[in-house]
Amino acid sequence: MARILLGVSGGIAAYKSLEFARLAIKAGHVVRAVQTPDSVNFVGKASFEGITGAPVLTSQFERDPAGGAFPDQQRPDHDPISHLELAANCDVYVIAPATANTIAKLAYGMADNMVTALALSCRKPIVVAPAMNNDMYLNAATRDNIETLRSRGITVLDPGTGELASKGEYGIGRLPEPSDLLTATVRAIARGEVPFAPKSLDGLKMLVTAGGTREPIDSVRFVGNRSSGKMGFAVADAAAARGAEVTVVAANVSLARNADIDYIDVSTAAELESVVRAEFVKSDALVMAAAVADFRPADPEDGKIKKAGRTGMTVELVATSDVLSGLQDLREPGQVVVGFAAEAGEALLGEARRKLESKGLDMIVANDISEPSIGFESDDNEITLLVEGCEPEHPPRGTKSEIANVIVGRIESLVRTQGDSARV
Ligand SMILES: Cc1cc2nc3c(=O)[nH]c(=O)nc-3n(C[C@H](O)[C@H](O)[C@H](O)COP(=O)(O)O)c2cc1C
Structure with a gap:
């Protein structure tokens, strides 16, 4: 059993993350979801709350009724800082779908919402699953940002090739199927590679x-x-x-x-x-x-x-x-x-x-x-x-x-x- 923290950003593939959460729970894991504010335009909090059985946060300033605890944990008797507590309690942080915008923010170390702030404070394996239009994915900016994340020890999955969300569109940028995402998540936990943390003799x-x-x-x-x-x-x-x-x-x-x-x-x-x-x-x-x-x-x-x-x-x-x-x-x-x-x-x-x-x-x-x-x-x-x-x-x-x-x-x-x- 793993505690999977799921970060959802604002792309059409957000609906597939619901299925990912459902499969993960069926496989015996516990899941908490956080969402970017834009992602609620695609799938509302209520759907993730219903599936995970836990509150969903979109902002660091929101009070977490569960106090950062996962469904299998006791709520602490104080109110911790949610983006630190969730990062400390999870075994893996999966950002799926990861939009071009969120990937860029991660590459630049921004912490302006719950999904990005968690990525900065998380010292557990992080899996990023990009999903976007073909041109957005192949854009040099996105390619560079993905390389940056990989160089920091973050697992960035390759998106699938096939029909994309817009009518008649075909190319690379599809979110991996939920079962493949779960396999990649379990592998990332087993590998245990955590994002690069500065060390005292770096560069020597x-x-x-x-x-x-x-x-x-x-x-x-x-x-x-x-x-x-x-x-x-x-x-x-x-x-x-x-x-x-x-x-x-x-x-x-x-x-x-x-x-x-x-x-x-x-x-x-x-x-x-x-x-x-x-x-x-x-x-x-x-x-x-x-x-x-x-x-x-x-x-x-x-x-x-x-x-x-x-x-x-x-x-x-x-x-x-x-x-x-x-x-x-x-x-x-x-x-x-x-x-x-x-x-x-x-x-x-x-x-x-x-x-x-x-x-x-x-x-x-x-x-x-x-x-x-x-x-x-x-x-x-x-x-x-x-x-x-x-x-x-x-x-x-x-x-x-x-x-x-x-x-x-x-x-x-x-x-x-x-x-x-x-x-x-
Ligand atoms: C209908 C629609 C679909 C979108 N789909 C995607 C997508 O699949 N991938 C992506 O990177 N951006 C997509 N966008 C753009 C993002 O929603 C936009 O960049 C947003 O600011 C992302 O915010 P977030 O990264 O904080 O969630 C879409 C926008 C719209 C209006």
Whole structure:
């Protein structure tokens, strides 16, 4: 059973919405209808009230005798603001028929009647079913408005093609049949896509490195490290959940991936460095969570080194270049750069502070790798955050996603501060 809020605007197809309401109730749902003032020229309130068994409102200033409750709900003992209460109580808001005029108002965020005000305040799936004359539907203004609604996460149904309301008229613009409208409504509830709500990191481009690099000894063996990529992936997920556009440079990570994030796979420190340099210039923030090899075999062999006839082997290692230090020449004012320091025991904070300063970082996340229950491969972590000019912060131990949220929250405030100083 779903609570379906039905918004009716002023088109001839309004009569089909009565049938939609009737079918929905027959299928076990409860329905409340609201109407635009113009729509009552087509179908009066009494018809919708009769079918839904609930009052119909056309204006935000009208008192709702049901106090925003659906027929299956108790009326609250106070009079709530109807357009907020109905939006909060429904499971889905279906605007059918949606006139060209109402669609335009929705695209512009107008709230001048009950139908439009509800669309603005509703954080449940919204389904819009356009119905109008062929030329009105194909008009560039209507097309653009529909695209705008779709880009905001509103489901806009394609109208049917066939005979239209005016005599002899044929084309696209028919309201879908009530049973199809009901199917689309139930699907929209199941998908659960709600209209776009602004998020705190909207528009921010974040680059995150994750995992551990592998430096070849020959074509089968490598020098690697124990980093699983869990912390970096958790940071990326937390930033994406706040609306950031995230790219992850993944070094040998075999974890599940997030469809909202772009991943670039790399293997060696040199590959990671080259991708990071190319992506950094497009980013507002960089989080270097990957464990990048400090040394690599000087002269990796092509093919597999044979064991036969050898009692041992010496692999000469040479230092890799430092990715973070190397980015300083590319760095623009306002870009936030965060590093990770994995060190053991008491040396941790001193070493982390040294890296923070020598690499010109805005923040460093320090991890004590001498503590076996946290860090590499584990699901939990405990960190200390060092920010230039601030006292160390020591958030409580938590899962990597909890810790990632703390880190991203701190990055968010750094982005705001940096953005403000870059604008000065
Ligand atoms: C007979 C008649 C039929 C109409 N049918 C439609 C229609 O199917 N679709 C539409 O977008 N507008 C239609 N209109 C125009 C709308 O009623 C008009 O734009 C109105 O202002 C819409 O108001 P509303 O969106 O607030 O309900 C029709 C107008 C008349 C007079």
